Amino acid sequence: MALDPLTLLTMTIALALAVALYLALEWRTVQEPALLFWSAAFALISIGSTLALLRGSGLLLVGIWFANGLLVASHWLFYAGVARFTETRLGRAWGLVLVIWLAMLLLPEGPQWSKIMLVVNSLLIALITIRASFLLRPRGKSLGAGAAQLRFVLLGHGLFYIAKTFPVLVPGTLIDLAAFRGEIIQISLVEGVMALMLIALSMTGTVRYRREKRIERLAARDPLTAMYNRRALEARAPHLLDAASCTRPGALLLIDIDNFKLVNDLHGHGAGDRLLVALGEMIRLALPEGALAARLGGDEFVILLRNTSRAQIVELGEGLRERFRALAAVSFSTPQAVTLSVGATLFDQPPASLAALIEQGDVALYQSKRDGRDSIRLVDRTAHAEPLAG
Missing domain, CATH: 3.30.70.270 (Reverse transcriptase/Diguanylate cyclase domain)
Structure with missing residues (x-):
């Protein structure tokens, strides 16, 4: 099977939906709130990738602007889940992400439209994921191997999105969001599938470590006074x-x-x-x-x-x-x-x-x-x- 854009999007839809369901079932077992954020994030990726298929039917507003908006929103949910996991409060300034994306509707159509859309989309995702990676620093206590892996996966994912903005500055670069044409778009789809799998595995390992530590702590503590037993x-x-x-x-x-x-x-x-x-x-x-x-x-x-x-x-x-x-x-x-x-x-x-x-x-x-x-x-x-x- 050729890894054309439609095939990659289909793989993304199926993989994201499976991970969303798995994390939701995990939440029912361990009641870790971060799992709900992450499950919702993968569900949005699945929906956004489905809407992206509509570009071929000429529905550009839904297939590009709305689909990419869901991609940004899904990464924001990744960040919210990490913040919940690390017990970090979300600042109000993060609401500006929505405002910036809504402003993209004001862009005039033209030859530079795809490039501007790609740059804004990439920078927003990079900002969110790198910030989420920053929250997963050990800061004096270990969060487990899964959290360390998630930290570096998110960091690499964010840096990739920053790198995506550089080809835009090269004159004559082909970037056509409507037809999935352009080398950077092809690479981005492949990276998206790989990142999806790595992030899902890392998140699962992160929660498993937290659960094991919680069980270990409960086994060592008197349930009434919380002292050692x-x-x-x-x-x-x-x-x-x-x-x-x-x-x-x-x-x-x-x-x-x-x-x-x-x-x-x-x-x-x-x-x-x-x-x-x-x-x-x-x-x-x-x-x-x-x-x-x-x-x-x-x-x-x-x-x-x-x-x-x-x-x-x-x-x-x-x-x-x-x-x-x-x-x-x-x-x-x-x-x-x-x-x-x-x-x-x-x-x-x-x-x-x-x-x-x-x-x-x-x-x-x-x-x-x-x-x-x-x-x-x-x-x-x-x-x-x-x-x-x-």
């Missing part, structure tokens, strides 16, 4: 535990809410959930650099510290107790005070396992509960151990 803590704790030494001791703080059941019984489980969320936020704000925190389950939380000391442990535990006691007293009226008990273990040798360390923390936590609750008990297991502090 026990499985995530076990995966991240070894490097911190193995770093413990005589000069850089580590610590574990096991935290439990005293009389938490009273909040659930008297104020409902929704109130208990809000209290757990509030405690999780307190812990996050109090964490020193390099520390880990997680919700083990129920009303039990854990903090792992590196390069710490008895004084720092007590300061952290006491600070959390005081802030939590004040919050609970103001928020919930209960017969007995809702407070925190903290069991802490200071160690200067890597423990056998995280589970073993948590068991040691349980011992200290039990001592805190037994001694009247609302307190911190610290077990010093370093070489220079001192009596319990409280």
